[in-house]
Amino acid sequence: MTSIMVVDDEVFIVDLYRDILKLKGYEVIATAYDGDEAVQKYRVMDRRPDIVILDHRMPNKDGIETMTEILALNSMAKILFVSADIMIEKDALKNGARGFLPKPFRMDELVEYIDKLAKT
Amino acid sequence: MGDMLSTEQRGSDKKEQSAGSECLFYLDLMSHEVQNFNQAVLGYLELIQNDASINEDMKHYLITAIHQVRNSSQLIDDVKKIAHLGMVSEEMFESMSLNSIVEDAVSYLKKEYPGKNILIDTTTPGDTIRIKATDALTDVVFNLLSNAVKFDTSDEVHIGVKISPADGKAGMIDLAIEDRGPGIPDNLKKILSSEMPPDEKTKTVRGMGLLLARAATKRFGGRLIISDRVQGDHTQGAKVIIRLPEVRSR
Numbered sequence: 001m002t003s004i005m006v007v008d009d010e011v012f013i014v015d016l017y018r019d020i021l022k023l024k025g026y027e028v029i030a031t032a033y034d035g036d037e038a039v040q041k042y043r044v045m046d047r048r049p050d051i052v053i054l055d056h057r058m059p060n061k062d063g064i065e066t067m068t069e070i071l072a073l074n075s076m077a078k079i080l081f082v083s084a085d086i087m088i089e090k091d092a093l094k095n096g097a098r099g100f101l102p103k104p105f106r107m108d109e110l111v112e113y114i115d116k117l118a119k120t
Numbered sequence: 121m122g123d124m125l126s127t128e129q130r131g132s133d134k135k136e137q138s139a140g141s142e143c144l145f146y147l148d149l150m151s152h153e154v155q156n157f158n159q160a161v162l163g164y165l166e167l168i169q170n171d172a173s174i175n176e177d178m179k180h181y182l183i184t185a186i187h188q189v190r191n192s193s194q195l196i197d198d199v200k201k202i203a204h205l206g207m208v209s210e211e212m213f214e215s216m217s218l219n220s221i222v223e224d225a226v227s228y229l230k231k232e233y234p235g236k237n238i239l240i241d242t243t244t245p246g247d248t249i250r251i252k253a254t255d256a257l258t259d260v261v262f263n264l265l266s267n268a269v270k271f272d273t274s275d276e277v278h279i280g281v282k283i284s285p286a287d288g289k290a291g292m293i294d295l296a297i298e299d300r301g302p303g304i305p306d307n308l309k310k311i312l313s314s315e316m317p318p319d320e321k322t323k324t325v326r327g328m329g330l331l332l333a334r335a336a337t338k339r340f341g342g343r344l345i346i347s348d349r350v351q352g353d354h355t356q357g358a359k360v361i362i363r364l365p366e367v368r369s370r
Contacts, residue, residue, distance in 0.1 A: 010156050
């Protein structure tokens with residue numbers, strides 16, 4: 001079962017991911033509500049997630065900074081950038097995101113991305 | 121005196137620029153938040169839609185609601201892109217291949233509408249045609265193609281895409297997109313093809329996609345030309361031309 005970490009500062013968005021991903025058969029093994037929390041949790045995890053779903057606009061650390069620090073801890077980390085900031089797509093991909101999904105996305109788009117990333 | 125005036129002018133320009141940046145900041149903030157709300161609404165509507173126990177009426181209501189949330193998101197994206205275009209300086213323009221923009225938009229279109237039978241007749245010159253623009257142009261081309269599919273209810277959607285030198289306009293290149301949808305009424309064609317800045321009449325225009333196309337072509341030094349696919353009968357589809365200056369290699 002593909003394991004996932006969800007990072008987004010909006011509680012209702014994290015809840016939505018949890019509901020969708022559970023229904024589609026994925027395992028959400030960690031959540032974080034800002035970049036700092038995400039990096040701290042990722043650093044001490046016994047079992048790291050197959051995929052990190054990462055928002056951009058968050059307090060303390062934005063998505064790009066968070067991604068850079070996670071990739072420094074694990075250069076193989078598969079990060080799916082999901083943001084309502086469509087202008088950030090190029091930067092996200094240039095800095096190591098394996099994919100970019102603009103919000104609002106359809107459920108099947110998210111599932112397609114996750115499955116594709118899990119296979120690579 | 122001249123120096124004083126230019127200093128005043130510079131100060132006024134700076135103030136205007138700063139006010140523009142502030143507006144853009146609030147627009148970005150609002151659109152980000154609304155897109156998050158839309159995400160939650162859309163996500164939960166899709167979860168309900170997947171419930172096998174709901175009846176056909178309910179399914180219809182859900183599809184309508186999902187469609188309207190998508191429209192709201194598209195509107196936000198288009199307004200945001202138009203607002204950002206105004207803040208983009210020419211130094212930020214890149215030399216881009218118009219052929220590749222069309223190819224990318226066509227391939228993305230087929231992914232976006234997997235259930236539709238889309239037939240695209242593309243005519244491009246053998247050589248690569250280059251223009252100066254930003255990624256916004258890719259969005260514009262995709263939006264126009266997407267509209268052609270969205271508004272055509274026939275089983276087979278026919279779209280014509282042609283890149284060619286503009287007739288009688290040296291140094292200009294035309295990207296023409298022809299569809300067989302419901303077309304664009306004459307009054308709307310007139311407003312959208314006008315080179316005048318947006319005014320009260322423009323506020324009545326439905327379909328921000330075309331306004332974005334107009335703003336982008338203008339920003340990149342060209343113009344948008346809208347006509348009927350079959351002249352004089354707008355019900356047989358539209359022909360939208362993005363006319364831009366061609367970048368010639370020395």
